[in-house]
Amino acid sequence: MTTTTLQISSFYMFIKLVLDTLLAIVSLIIFGPLMLIVALMIVLDSKGPSLYRQQRIGQFGKEFTILKFRSMRTDAPNISTAEMEKLAEKPFTRLGPMLRKTSIDELPQLLNILRGEMSFIGPRPALPSQTDVNTAREEAGVHQVRPGLTGLAQIMGRDELDCETKVGYDTEYCRNMSLGYDIKIFFQTFIAVFTARGIK
Secondary structure (H helix, E strand, O other): OOOOOOOHHHHHHHHHHHHHHHHHHHHHHHHHHHHHHHHHHOOOOOOOOOOEEEEEEEEHHOOEEEEEEOEEEOOOOOOHHHHHEEEEOOEEOOOOHHHHHOOOOOOOOOHHOOOOEEEEOOOOOOOOOHHHHHHHHHHHHHOOOEEEOOOHHHHHHHHHOOOOOHHHHHHHHOOOOOOHHHHHHHHHHHHHHOOOOOOO
C-alpha cells in the first residue's frame, strides 16, 4: 500500500492547534450549562450513562476514545449509522433523534479537542471496523491530520455520502488546508446543522 505524503505547513498546524484549544475552552464555558442539562435529561429519559464512548481512528491511524452524548439505547449495536441503515435498525432513545438532528450529541467532543485528539475542522474519525474508509484514507494521506468535529464531507452531505465520496472530500480538504478554508467550513457547518443536511 502506497501512502501519499501531504505537504502541510508546520506553522499552520501550530496555529490551528492553538486556536482549537482556545476555542474549545471558550465553547465549554458557553455550552457547559447546556451540556449539564442535556446529560441530566438523557439519564432521566433512558437507562444508562449520559455519555457514549467509542473507539475511533485518529491522527496517524492511532485509536482514541471519542465522546458523545448517548442518543441510542445501551443495547444498540456498535456500528456506523450507514451500517444501521442497511440493517434497518434505529435503536434511538426518545431524545436521540433530536440530539442527532441538532448535533448536540457531538458537544462532548470539545473535550477531545481540548485533549489534542481532535480539531474543530478535519475529516470525521471513522470506526476501526470501517476498513474500507480507513484504508482509503491511509493511502490518500488523510490520517496525517487530526480528525475533526466537522469537515468538508459534513457540509457536503454527511450520512448521505458513500465511502468513496466521503474520502474524496477528506482528501480535497487535506490537500487544501488553510485557516481561510477552516473558517469557511466552520461557518457553513452552522447552515448544515440548521437544515439537518445529510442526517438520517
